[in-house]
Amino acid sequence: MxxxxxxxxxxxxxxxxxxxxxxxxxxxxxxxxxxxxxxxxxxxxxxxxxxxxxxxxxxxxxxxIYTRPRQGVFGDHYSHRPSFSKQKEAGAIRICYFGESAALGYLYAPHFSPAEYLEQVLNKSFKTKKFEVIDLSQTNETLDSMAEKMHSSIELSPDMWVIFAGNNWSLLETPEFSPGFTSLINRQQIGRLILQNSYDELADQVVKKRLNKIGRTLEKINLLAKEFKIEPILVIPEVNLADWESRQPIPDFPDPVINQWYQVYENCLKFIETSEWDKLLESSFKMWEMDQGTCSTTYRLISIAHMNLGNLEKAKAAARAEIDSIMLPFMGFLNAPQITSYDQEVLRRAASFYGFKLIDVPNLIAEKYPGKLPDRELFLDYCHFTIDGIRLVIQEIEKQIYLLLNLNSDENSPGDVSPEISKEEEALAQFGAAIHTAHRLVGVSGKNKMIDYWCRKAYHTSPGISKTMLDFVEARASNIPAVLTAAQQRNFHSLYRLLHSHGWKYSGNLDIEIILAIQEVLKHDYPETEEWINQSLLRSHSVEDHSYDLIDTGKYLWNPLVQAYADLLKPYWAGTSAVFRAIWPRTDFVLISTANRDLDANLVAKVSSLRSSNDLRISVNSKEIGTPQINNSFHPINFCIPGEVLQSGVNKLTIDWPPLSRTNHNLSTKAERLLLGEEVELVPVFGEIFSLKIN
Incomplete structure (x- = not known):
């Protein structure tokens, strides 16, 4: 007890x-x-x-004096600034700074803040003026919350507002269109929209409602700015178009289309491996014809092909279409927040219409870095800037402020002030980028290269972070909560202290992809690392000593995101889902084994509907070990995992689901279920697993 x-x-x-x-x-x-x-x-x-x-x-x-509450031990979603005065200093120019995690300096916080850097740059560059920048940005910021902050900030008598937001809007502003999280009335409305005009009508409604909400918020900002004589500066976000990939299932079209689409997708992966870019482009356009331009996966494949063929503008257009195509009702895997081209255009038009000053970061990056897509040089992940990216944006804000104030004397000119950040802080942000990538990326061409890149970058920036990497492994490998581990206690007092923003505590998953990347990065300088990591995992997770269910708690999913996002994000008080729903034709699990004997496995699962061939393909470490029959009701399937296919330590157990049949797989059928108020996925569900026990 x-x-x-x-x-x-x-x-x-x-x-x-x-x-x-x-x-x-x-x-x-x-x-x-x-x-x-x-x-x-x-x-x-x-x-x-x-x-x-x-x-x-x-x-x-x-x-x-306005004072912030004390932060929790793992940080929070806000600026770390302890206090600020209601009364501004005589003659000072006060700037209130609003936005989302990209504006906050996510992964660098609390050690480095873009808002503080802006204040430092302004005060060093402009000798005859005094500037104060109050950071009111917040991770997971929404339009309503930001508008409320801007209204309350009038108490501070600001001269300017810097508004750096937009990445969250496609994910957070229309939750009523998510069938897994919305109310009965909203589910029924989604069902009616689908029955009226299938995909198109629902997608149009999502975009229109979001754009109207953005427009109303910008109108409020304009009215407040005019009434209180505040100068707004809009900053349009940019995102990582080159490296960040958004794999999503095809929406629930008729089954022959779905099965063919996944077959062509597998061919595309082979063409990537063999660098056959013309064939990749041809095949990805076949997918586009089948999914009618509704799936982000297809656009990413097109972008990869064009990038490698040297067609950079076409690659950029496809990457933007990848982001724009992800619609909340049809989102299978949890997507990363990235601003859509629609939202960028609304900000451009609003700035022109209302006379706001505008910093168009997408155009700025295109001018500064011609001949390349925005990539990891400027971004740590999908939208959070590196120090170089932050420097670029802040210096552009500085120039706009210079123009607003008509500071034309020699004593006042925009300067190049270097950000002040230690190697330890930089390495921590880079390692945080590796963890964050593992927790938010469902890649098309594989995400290991991104995780490996940021782990290597962190280690080369500051080799001392190797101890934090090993503490991360120890905490993940432990069978007790991370906050109770010795690794946590060591990290708490480390120069590389991990916070919630770095993914220190995350949904109970083993994070095997990060563990393997750490092993790969450190084994050259520390050959004993590989054995130490192996033993750490075996001590707590070897199936020979700890019989367990690979479905339980989601710990042993190879990629924790490859599941229905409605299941992944269930509130903690609602408990975990009774079954694992496979919305991709392949499901991978982590199996930790000493490899000293055969293993007995018991799978209780079903497929969504029957067809002439209902064979599962089960493999371990890419070696097929069985093709048992499965039907459309839950029943036990027993199989043996031969010891000779296992390796000591980490193994990958893969289930390939049979193709879908016509029964119960189209949008109109699911729309009828939505009318009844049922929780459904608007993407294909290949099968469901109740348990997968290994002894």
Whole structure:
């Protein structure tokens, strides 16, 4: 009983959702205390002052100071700035800075902040002016939340607003269009839209509703700016078009199309391996004809082909179409937040219409780096900038401020101020990029190269991070919560301290791809690393000593994202799903074994519908070990894993599902289920697994 209680406490300490709940309670209590103070006679004539984001007002020596609550041990979603005054310094120019995680400096925070860098650049470049930049950006920022912050920031009498947002909008602004998370009424509405005009009508509604919401928010910003004489500066985000890949299943079209599409996809992977780029382009266009331009996977394959054929503009256009094609109702795997070209264009038109100053980062990068797509030189992952990327954007903001203020004297000119960041902080961000990539990328051509790249980069930047890498392995390999491990205690006092933003605590998955990348990076300088990692995994996870279910908790999924995102993101209080739904024709698991004997396996699974051939293909380390029959009701399948196909340590167990049949696989059938209020996926489900036990 005590152990369960301590595990629960550890879970609370390491879980962002629980900490957020506690934080809200803390805000409520503190706000009540502030309210009780203002109700006293000496404050009865004063107007109550509200908080600005998480910063709470306090009166100190006759002055109102906004103070942030203390951060949790693993950080939070906000700027680390401890406080700021309501009253700005006489003659100073105050800039309030808003945006999402890219604006916040995700993965560099709290050691380095783009907003603080902007303040430093402005004050060093402009000798006759004093600048203050107040960072109100936030990870997972939404339009409504940002608009509320901007309204409350008027208390601070800002001269300018910098607004650096857009990446989150396609994921967070229309949750009512996600069949797995929305209400009964919204599910029924989705079903009606599909029945009216299948895919197109629903996709149009998603985009229109989001663009209308963006437009309304920009109108509010314009009205506030005009009323309070604030100069807005819009910053249009850019994303990693070269390296970041977004694999998604094809929507639930008729089954012959789906089966053919996946066959051509497998051919495309072979063409990538053999560098046959013309054949890749031809085959990917066949996929495009079958999926009617609705699937991001196809556009990524087209982009890869064009990149390697030297057609960079076509590659860029395909990469943008990849992002634009991902529609929330048809999203199978959890996608990474990236701004769409529609949203970029809305920001351009709004800036022109309202007269806002505009920093068009996509055009800026195209001018500065001609002949290449935005890539890992400027981005740590899908949208978060490297130091070079941050420097580029901040210096452009500086130039716009220079023009706004008409500072034309020799004493005031934009300068090139280098960001102040240590090698340890840079290496930590790079290792965080490797972890974040493992947690957010479902690649078309494989993500190991990105994970390996950032692990190597981190190690070369600061070799001391090798200890943190091994602590990461130890914490992941442990069977107790990470916050209770010795590795966590060491890391807490390390120069390379991992936070929530770096993915230190993540959904209980083993993170095998990062572990293997660390092993590969360190084994040259530390040959004993490979054996140490092997033994760490075997000690806690060898199937010979710890019989377990590979489905339980999602720990042993090779890639934790290759599952229905509605299952992946279920609230912690709702428990895990009863079954694993395979929305891709191949499912990979991690199997840790000593390889000293044959293993018995018991699979309880079913396919979604029957066809003439219903053979599963089961393989270990790419060696086929069986093709058992499966049907459309849950039943046990017993098979043996021969010892000779196993290797000591990490093994990959793969299930290839049989092709789909016509029954129950089209959008209209699923639309009818939505009308009944059922939770359904609008992508094909190849099969479901109740358990996969290895003894």
């Amino acid at each position: 005590k152990k369960n209680f301590y595990n629960f406490i550890a879970y609370c300490l390491g879980n962002a959702r629980v900490l957020k709940l506690f934080r809200r309670v803390q805000f409520f209590v503190q706000s009540r205390q502030i309210q009780s103070q203002t109700d006293t006679p000496e404050h009865s004539k004063q107007e109550a002052i509200g908080n600005i984001s998480i910063w709470l007002p306090e009166e100190m020596e006759g002055e109102i």
